[in-house]
Amino acid sequence: MEPYRLSLAEASHMIRDGSLTPTQLAESLLERIDRLEPDVEAWVTVDRGAVMEAAEAATKEAEEGRIRSPLHGVPFGVKDIYYTEGMRTTMGSQLYSGFVPDHDATVVKILREAGAVVLGKTETTEFAVHDPAPTRNPWNTLHTPGGSSSGSAAAVSCGMAPMALGSQTGGSVVRPASYCGIVGFKPTYDFISREGVFPLSWSLDHVGYMTRTVEDAAMTLKTLKSDVTPAKGMDDTPKMGLLSGYFKENASDEAWLGFEQAVGKLWGEGAEFIDVALPPSFGMVPSVHRVVMSVEAAAAHEDSFRVSPDGYREYIRGFISSGLLVPATAYLRAQRIRGVIIRDIHTLMRDYDCLVCPSTVDTAPRGLEWTGSPAFNAPWSLTGLPSVTVPSGLSEDEMPLGLQLIGRPYRELDLLEVAAWCEEKLEFPKEPKDTYTP
Amino acid sequence: MEPYRLSLAEASHMIRDGSLTPTQLAESLLERIDRLEPDVEAWVTVDRGAVMEAAEAATKEAEEGRIRSPLHGVPFGVKDIYYTEGMRTTMGSQLYSGFVPDHDATVVKILREAGAVVLGKTETTEFAVHDPAPTRNPWNTLHTPGGSSSGSAAAVSCGMAPMALGSQTGGSVVRPASYCGIVGFKPTYDFISREGVFPLSWSLDHVGYMTRTVEDAAMTLKTLKSDVTPAKGMDDTPKMGLLSGYFKENASDEAWLGFEQAVGKLWGEGAEFIDVALPPSFGMVPSVHRVVMSVEAAAAHEDSFRVSPDGYREYIRGFISSGLLVPATAYLRAQRIRGVIIRDIHTLMRDYDCLVCPSTVDTAPRGLEWTGSPAFNAPWSLTGLPSVTVPSGLSEDEMPLGLQLIGRPYRELDLLEVAAWCEEKLEFPKEPKDTYTP
Numbered sequence: 094m095e096p097y098r099l100s101l102a103e104a105s106h107m108i109r110d111g112s113l114t115p116t117q118l119a120e121s122l123l124e125r126i127d128r129l130e131p132d133v134e135a136w137v138t139v140d141r142g143a144v145m146e147a148a149e150a151a152t153k154e155a156e157e158g159r160i161r162s163p164l165h166g167v168p169f170g171v172k173d174i175y176y177t178e179g180m181r182t183t184m185g186s187q188l189y190s191g192f193v194p195d196h197d198a199t200v201v202k203i204l205r206e207a208g209a210v211v212l213g214k215t216e217t218t219e220f221a222v223h224d225p226a227p228t229r230n231p232w233n234t235l236h237t238p239g240g241s242s243s244g245s246a247a248a249v250s251c252g253m254a255p256m257a258l259g260s261q262t263g264g265s266v267v268r269p270a271s272y273c274g275i276v277g278f279k280p281t282y283d284f285i286s287r288e289g290v291f292p293l294s295w296s297l298d299h300v301g302y303m304t305r306t307v308e309d310a311a312m313t314l315k316t317l318k319s320d321v322t323p324a325k326g327m328d329d330t331p332k333m334g335l336l337s338g339y340f341k342e343n344a345s346d347e348a349w350l351g352f353e354q355a356v357g358k359l360w361g362e363g364a365e366f367i368d369v370a371l372p373p374s375f376g377m378v379p380s381v382h383r384v385v386m387s388v389e390a391a392a393a394h395e396d397s398f399r400v401s402p403d404g405y406r407e408y409i410r411g412f413i414s415s416g417l418l419v420p421a422t423a424y425l426r427a428q429r430i431r432g433v434i435i436r437d438i439h440t441l442m443r444d445y446d447c448l449v450c451p452s453t454v455d456t457a458p459r460g461l462e463w464t465g466s467p468a469f470n471a472p473w474s475l476t477g478l479p480s481v482t483v484p485s486g487l488s489e490d491e492m493p494l495g496l497q498l499i500g501r502p503y504r505e506l507d508l509l510e511v512a513a514w515c516e517e518k519l520e521f522p523k524e525p526k527d528t529y530t531p
Numbered sequence: 532m533e534p535y536r537l538s539l540a541e542a543s544h545m546i547r548d549g550s551l552t553p554t555q556l557a558e559s560l561l562e563r564i565d566r567l568e569p570d571v572e573a574w575v576t577v578d579r580g581a582v583m584e585a586a587e588a589a590t591k592e593a594e595e596g597r598i599r600s601p602l603h604g605v606p607f608g609v610k611d612i613y614y615t616e617g618m619r620t621t622m623g624s625q626l627y628s629g630f631v632p633d634h635d636a637t638v639v640k641i642l643r644e645a646g647a648v649v650l651g652k653t654e655t656t657e658f659a660v661h662d663p664a665p666t667r668n669p670w671n672t673l674h675t676p677g678g679s680s681s682g683s684a685a686a687v688s689c690g691m692a693p694m695a696l697g698s699q700t701g702g703s704v705v706r707p708a709s710y711c712g713i714v715g716f717k718p719t720y721d722f723i724s725r726e727g728v729f730p731l732s733w734s735l736d737h738v739g740y741m742t743r744t745v746e747d748a749a750m751t752l753k754t755l756k757s758d759v760t761p762a763k764g765m766d767d768t769p770k771m772g773l774l775s776g777y778f779k780e781n782a783s784d785e786a787w788l789g790f791e792q793a794v795g796k797l798w799g800e801g802a803e804f805i806d807v808a809l810p811p812s813f814g815m816v817p818s819v820h821r822v823v824m825s826v827e828a829a830a831a832h833e834d835s836f837r838v839s840p841d842g843y844r845e846y847i848r849g850f851i852s853s854g855l856l857v858p859a860t861a862y863l864r865a866q867r868i869r870g871v872i873i874r875d876i877h878t879l880m881r882d883y884d885c886l887v888c889p890s891t892v893d894t895a896p897r898g899l900e901w902t903g904s905p906a907f908n909a910p911w912s913l914t915g916l917p918s919v920t921v922p923s924g925l926s927e928d929e930m931p932l933g934l935q936l937i938g939r940p941y942r943e944l945d946l947l948e949v950a951a952w953c954e955e956k957l958e959f960p961k962e963p964k965d966t967y968t969p
Contacts, residue, residue: 388859388860388863389863391859391860392859392860392863392864392867395860395864416859416860417858417860418858419858419859420855420856420857420858420859421826421829421830421854421857421858421859421861421862421863422826422829422830422833422854422855423859424859424862424863425826425827425830425859425862426830426833429830
């Protein structure tokens with residue numbers, strides 16, 4: 094098998110037992126990028142020289158018996174809002190088109206120190222809001238890959254990288270991962286340092302990432318946070334709180350049908366599903382999320398926006414403008430209601446291994462102008478709960494659907510254990526037809 | 532000696548050794564209140580029946596050998612913004628003139644469970660802002676006692692209570708305590724629960740209290756928080772960072788002279804004073820404090836204010852109105868600058884036992900319309916640092932001046948140790964001439 098097809102865990106094992114070198118893996122991925130990038134446009138920057146240099150250093154260390162971590166020698170993509178030392182970081186914005194940070198974001202630093210190799214910077218919507226990146230969905234290049242972590246999702250989905258960093262403020266990790274048929278995971282709010290990640294909305298911003306398997310997501314998390322709480326060990330089969338209401342009302346018929354089919358399959362395998370009624374406070378999620386996000390984005394951009402309003406594209410320009418008009422008392426009211434929502438959801442999930450709902454309202458929309466709705470992910474950004482999407486099936490036009498699982502705060506590995514169980518039972522066909530084997 | 536003259540610690544010892552009963556102490560204090568209250572107007576509510584009932588219960592327990600805590604049988608005053616079960620709690624507002632809470636504020640509950648006796652509710656400015664209470668300063672009844680904890684300061688100062696609860700958002704504990712020649716203390720932000728204290732500005736509100744001695748303040752703190760960090764033990768003499776700049780510029784000549792005299796006296800006793808330059812960020816304190824406080828007050832009152840604007844007096848009406856106009860981004864900017872100020876002050880105080888400055892801009896202003904400036908206390912509400920005022924001398928017209936000491940976060944007992952040392956050396960004459968011995 095070509096090394097680019099290996100999951101992170103597979104590559105990791107082979108590097109450790111000496112059957113694969115980091116150099117071979119990096120070469121294979123760079124070739125893959127060369128082949129598919131013209132169609133997919135997932136990358137802003139790939140510095141081949143730097144990649145090979147880092148891969149060769151990792152190879153040398155491995156030969157000397159020095160394996161720094163399970164991610165030693167594994168290349169990864171970095172969303173272009175993460176600071177990378179000496180490497181251009183554009184935020185998807187013309188205002189930062191020439192910006193070269195003098196230090197790495199903390200997450201990038203940790204991964205480099207763990208021996209992982211920065212493969213390059215991936216496309217993002219402008220400042221991680223909605224103005225789209227040029228990236229296309231590898232499952233069908235006429236469709237959006239979703240956003241804002243567009244390049245990271247597309248790259249992982251078509252074998253250009255086994256893992257890529259994203260970030261989620263509304264639905265920017267889980268949604269594109271679901272649209273691209275891969276695993277997207279965001280841990281509990283603030284569990285992973287956001288230092289060096291350009292802020293969009295600091296009380297909502299989450300570090301997250303994409304992989305092709307749940308095992309890879311868990312392996313990455315353990316590398317990022319050695320103190321993560323170990324999984325307590327699942328019973329034979331999971332017990333999940335099934336969310337309908339808001340989710341059923343807002344899902345497309347096809348997305349809801351796909352969700353029911355996935356649930357039916359897991360139920361057939363022994364999973365228990367209990368219908369849970371959403372608390373009344375949940376109805377406030379969209380407006381609370383919008384107020385908090387627009388105000389904090391406006392606060393982050395205010396100075397720059399007043400000087401260079403034309404440096405911003407259309408959607409974010411309106412978003413910042415509206416955020417600047419919100420009175421402080423409205424923002425504080427939104428944050429207070431948010432507290433009620435969080436408390437209610439914590440109460441709600443007490444009796445289940447996790448909550449479950451569709452990952453997205455629909456499959457990836459056709460066209461590249463709109464990166465799709467974050468409506469099913471924003472609640473978990475607002476509440477800060479760990480969430481993960483596992484690919485669950487294909488729509489009639491062969492676009493991926495995902496199952497979104499939501500866990501307890503700081504119990505990421507418990508959540509990923511349930512996710513791995515679902516992943517195994519759902520047997521999702523992992524390869525996009527067209528671009529994956531072009 | 533009349534029991535009302537006893538400090539909290541003295542009364543506590545006597546109750547414990549059986550030479551004083553809680554009943555005797557309560558009777559003496561009630562008599563004292565009867566005698567002075569027409570002049571001082573410190574109390575909104577004193578329920579004599581309830582006081583005597585609680586005191587007799589404490590006496591009975593003491594006789595049975597059950598002493599609940601060092602505060603067993605000790606009466607205390609409660610600022611009228613603290614919820615008291617079954618006892619009217621007016622917030623100094625006509626809107627709450629008939630409000631009777633169905634539970635105690637957490638602090639009140641802790642003190643009652645410790646065997647202390649609620650003596651009554653003390654006057655507060657309207658909702659703890661600036662519209663004055665009727666209370667007069669026992670040192671000279673033509674002067675304000677300061678605010679917002681006006682009644683608590685006046686009551687403790689003239690022997691109506693050995694201790695009284697106050698609260699501080701700007702300078703509402705330290706300022707009136709200083710104006711009234713007593714000890715006023717507020718611990719680190721959020722160290723003592725604010726549950727059941729009517730909010731003015733939740734990120735600035737501090738529980739605090741007044742006593743006549745530093746020893747009493749420490750004894751009260753240990754009862755409120757059994758887990759308070761023990762004092763590490765001071766060197767022979769304290770080393771203090773002396774603040775001038777902003778403080779010297781804003782102090783009246785008399786207040787600054789009094790401060791220099793107190794410092795000189797302590798220096799003569801061996802204290803070390805090092806001039807510290809305030810960081811540039813300190814210049815932002817007044818505006819940041821005002822934005823945060825007015826916005827959070829507006830948020831707390833918005834619904835009620837829109838329905839009943841006429842239920843508010845003049846100052847707070849303007850304060851809420853202006854808070855309602857502040858854009859969220861301005862509030863967030865203020866909170867961000869606040870973070871810088873806090874960091875800078877933490878750095879500043881690293882090498883000293885505490886910081887020191889005058890407690891107030893001036894002595895208590897003449898007249899009851901204006902409760903005085905919180906300018907020297909607001910910085911420590913904004914930064915959340917523990918602070919205490921120790922009476923340090925008298926002005927020419929025989930009004931008290933105070934020395935304000937500021938400590939490290941969560942090191943209240945270290946701070947009070949230095950304060951006790953200063954108190955001993957300063958030998959402040961504890962008795963207001965006119966009303967104290969009328």
